[in-house]
Amino acid sequence: MEQERSVRKVTLSSGRTVEVVYYGDEAPAGLAEPGLVERPLLPDSPLRPLHECEHCDSGLVYPTHWDEASEEHWKVHLRCPNCEWRASGIFDQEIVEHFDEQLDQGTEVMVRDLKRLMQANMSEEIARFMKALEADAILPEDF
Numbered sequence: 580m581e582q583e584r585s586v587r588k589v590t591l592s593s594g595r596t597v598e599v600v601y602y603g604d605e606a607p608a609g610l611a612e613p614g615l616v617e618r619p620l621l622p623d624s625p626l627r628p629l630h631e632c633e634h635c636d637s638g639l640v641y642p643t644h645w646d647e648a649s650e651e652h653w654k655v656h657l658r659c660p661n662c663e664w665r666a667s668g669i670f671d672q673e674i675v676e677h678f679d680e681q682l683d684q685g686t687e688v689m690v691r692d693l694k695r696l697m698q699a700n701m702s703e704e705i706a707r708f709m710k711a712l713e714a715d716a717i718l719p720e721d722f
């Protein structure tokens with residue numbers, strides 16, 4: 580009945596360190612046992628935010644699943660799209676909020692890139708369109 584699990588230290592951007600419990604596989608639903616919840620430690624280990632992959636150092640780790648573990652804790656399943664590293668752990672509200680901010684920033688960067696890409700594509704399209712117009716290749720029935 581004992582789940583295989585490992586404990587890892589995670590340091591928040593604030594410098595606060597928490598101990599995170601990882602389960603070998605899928606953890607059972609009821610995770611409110613006090614011994615399994617991470618607890619704050621002294622800020623002494625290197626920074627490792629949730630969005631950074633432990634395996635390949637990619638900063639694109641994202642949550643595949645969130646579960647409320649207790650009032651102030653979340654069980655988060657993580658996945659790295661770069662190397663397929665996966666983990667799950669129970670994190671306190673603060674870490675999850677920080678992670679959420681990182682995700683928002685990540686999304687913003689992605690949207691910005693996408694917009695840039697769209698603009699690039701659009702200007703190509705527009706250039707093609709203009710050429711076609713000049714060549715009288717576009718007829719009213721094309722619309």
Ligand SMILES: [Zn+2]
Pocket residue numbers: 632633634635636637659660661662663664
């Ligand atoms: Zn990775």
